[in-house]
Amino acid sequence: MSHLREALRQRIERDCLSEERLSALEALQARIKRPVPATALNPGPASTQHQPGRRGRWALAALPLVVVLLVVLWWWQFPPPEQSEATRMAQIADEVAGQHLHLKPLEVEAADLNQVRRYLSQLDFRPLASDAPALADLSLQGGRYCSIQGVPAAQLRLRPDASHGEASGAGDGVQTLYQARYEPERHGPLPDRDRGEEPGRLRARGLTVLLWVEGGVVFALVRDD
Known part of the structure; x- marks a missing residue:
């Protein structure tokens, strides 16, 4: 215990x-x-x-x-220098010449400009008929939408008249006429036919390009001569 x-x-x-x-x-x-x-x-x-x-x-x-x-x-304070007139014209010529070399099918086939205008109704200008000598003896084949320097444009397909083919010097080759609403800040200064100025003539990609302004519309004609 x-x-x-x-x-x-x-x-x-x-x-x-x-x-x-x-x-x-x-x-x-x-x-x-x-x-x-x-x-x-x-x-x-x-x-x-x-x-x-x-x-x-x-x-x-x-x-x-x-x-x-x-x-x-x-x-x-230091904006970029503006492009010269010759530079802008060369850019436009190169652009339309490139489109001419890679033609796309026509969106409307017509020999009447009014019929083509009705189809291209979405443009913010009215395609014009011009009496420029460079367009003499050319017949309209049709047109389609395109652009010039980012501006909506019309591409008109032209062909020399059979009765004037030799006189025009173009043979049977197709020519393209580009029209766009003229914007000076985008297209730069261009020869103005309304002031009696002759179209500018340039060479681009082996082609001849004629540039001018008429009635507030840019004209660019591309041909193979």
Whole structure:
């Protein structure tokens, strides 16, 4: 019996905390339950340390806009030089000559210009009949939509009259006449028949191109001579 009591006493002493350990535990518990100061939840110095980072991110996000503004300002102060009259005429000649070399099927076949006009009703101008000498003795075959320097245009297919083929010097070759609403800022200065000016004559891709303005319409005639 005495041995049983001694074993129980030793077990109780082993499981119980000493006074020092108990005091340390209570102090730790009190520290955990202690309210956290407001400065610890929102420390001033720490928040200011992150502020430059946010400003840096805003600066990076705004950088593309700043670059665009600088480019616009530079463009406004130093606009690109305007193309010369000869350069613009050469560009138009090269474009219509390329279309002439790669002719697409006619969208409307008619020898009557009014019938072709009715088909090309989506144009923002009215294709004109011109008495220019270069168009003499040519008969209309039909037309289709096209463009000149990004402006909607009409492509008229012409062929020399059989009775005047040799006189025209064109043989039986097809000629193409391009007409578009004249936009000076896009097409540049062009010879004006209404002022008595002769059409400009250029060579492009081995072809002859005649350019002029008449009645507010650009004319570009391409032929194989």
